[in-house]
Amino acid sequence: MSEDSSPTGIVPVLVPMPAERPYSYAVPPGMRVVPGSIVRVPLGPREVAGIVWDTPTDRVDARKLRPISEVFDCPPIEEKARRFVDWVAAWTLSAPGMVARMFLRAPAAFDPEPLLDGLRWAGGEPERLTEARARVMELARDGMAWTRSGLAHAAGASLTVIDGLKAQGVFETVMIPPQPVVAAPDPSFATPELSGDQQLAADTLRKRAAGGFSVSLLDGVTGSGKTEVYFEAIAAAIEAGRQVLVLVPEIALTAAFLDRFHDRFGAKPAEWHSDLSPRMRERVWRQVAEGRVRVVAGARSALFLPFRDLGLIVVDEEHDPAYKQEDRVFYSARDMAVVRGHIGSFPVVLASATPSVESRVNAQQGRYERVVLSGRFAEAALPDLRAIDMRRDPPARGGFLSPLLLREMEKTVSRGEQALLFLNRRGYAPLTLCRVCGHRFQCPDCSSWLVEHRFRGQLVCHHCAHTEPRPEACPECGTLDHLVACGPGIERIAEEVVSHFPDARTIMLSSDMMGGVKRLRLELDAIAKGEADIVIGTQLVAKGHNFPNMTLVGVVDADLGLANGDPRAAERTFQLLSQVTGRAGRTGRKSLGLIQTYQPAHPVMRAIVSGDAESFYEQEIAERERAHLPPFGRLAAIIVSAATRAEAEGHARGLRRAAPAASDISVLGPAEAPLSLIAGRYRFRLLVHGDKRSDMQSFLRALLSAGPKQRGSVRVQVDVDPQSFL
DNA sequence: AGCACGCCGACT
């Protein structure tokens, strides 16, 4: 495609709003734009950033045509990224403008980073050489440019010292180019020591990295060295001069990954996630666009960074549900990474110890190449895993920890080793009720119970922002002191632990912990250094941390995820339990994983305890195939929400009636969504189920356009390939 | 998605 300026003087521009097509704008005389140029355009009463597109402009009323205000001094969004936008929009049934908007998340970065004011030794000497001045001169004498504060800091001198020297003419002012956010990674910084197995896998990935599009499923148990192996693919891509994206499910918690990367490449990758400071966000975006940043480690939104020559994507923990975005544009970052690789003709590596059923099937059917790492790395041994049958070894009255688990915790702590208790439920108790009248505390805006957070003294809704103070008396019958907490959350487990082990150092970790990401990283560091005996955590402790002294992992309620009717419940539980029990025994010491369950015969528990993942996968795959569920069939959800139940249900029924006739696609529902009321909106769902080869998108488009017009408070969301059924 | 316009309730 030629990228010269449009001869017509009219260009299509994708603007960040849910229009189906780009809008047309006039290019004022003397302005040069190319497809991909980021421009400022008037839109209604305001001005927005948009991307010049390359679909033909449609005829538009000349009176409507408005001129582009400005072309930003910014590298254009490359052709392959533009095709990616079109593809994602078509697949997810989103407006292209809304997908383009994801590329424009750092408005301040569209203008170049300003040069910094700097100082450089001008050749003169200070009048009197004090100690501080000597330290400054020692650094400055090589003629390198410094920022005023940078030089002061490095020399351990105050700013007044620098200013004094400057006043004497020792320094001249110079402009310094903006500093890179990260140093360049060096592919030969450290030579990895790989086992035979790992070397074989690394060679395969390196070979793929040199070619065009391919998908490799790197499958190996925790501790088998997956990271070291895919680092070789990254090294190959860097050697080829291309950019690399590593997707991780929760970057805010993967400090350990950044350190390992640094050990291998001598520099950290740039980070991209929601917790970045606005300034850092701008700089990373800009330097990725300029090609100065070679490697990004990021959350799913990093897929929409303006890479100029992306040559490899690695999706770490590819099975993780966090890759699914479920607002605005509904997409799976793992699947879109594969699409991005296909469009860009470069390889994609999916890595996991517990791959998704979808990826396993894709590998079986030859679409992906499966690369297996079978052994655990070095001296690391798999933990000994056992189920605790809670019917036979129940906890003491009022408790949730079986005597068997408590005994092992005691032994572990007395050996000076660490124990981890895992429960995927925040707060103190998931339900509070009045013992006298039976009143249950429910969210006023959602169909869910309020969760007691005892530490904060509040009842909290986990589905919206609602919180209320925990009262002393029942609001229904007025009885004092008869409210009772039902079921455990991690706060309650922590309380039980403290009562059994008053002298142990106990830490509790959950995603809603005060102090945010920084605090979490510090706590995780402290745990790794051995500054806690017992750790109680939600699923964030399951993800990617290495606790060398952790020799016992206890799963408080292994059945928790199995209760809902989700077709992926068993798979998800298997993955989560594998991951959390994998936290133990990473340094070769004898370690133990204990799984509290009321259904020890459940296939998930059997698979975990026996270590026989293969037959579990076979069973799950067979079950999916039988039910024509993904990847053997296709699913889409249509979620209708409205201010009243009647409106939502009425609209959903209208959509159902509008479904076109199709032999290979059927519509189920509408049914009230499992959480029928969230944040004051009633929700109904339609489930669209098709054959593997059915044209789901065309069917959905036909259904939506034939359906009733959206009016009032009604909102319709489409989720192609839904991952969760809540 | 934003933003303005527009039409009905409680207040300086």
Add this chain to the structure above:
DNA sequence: GTCGGCGTGCTC
């Protein structure tokens, strides 16, 4: 008499 709620409609 105005300020302000959010329903409806439009943006090249």
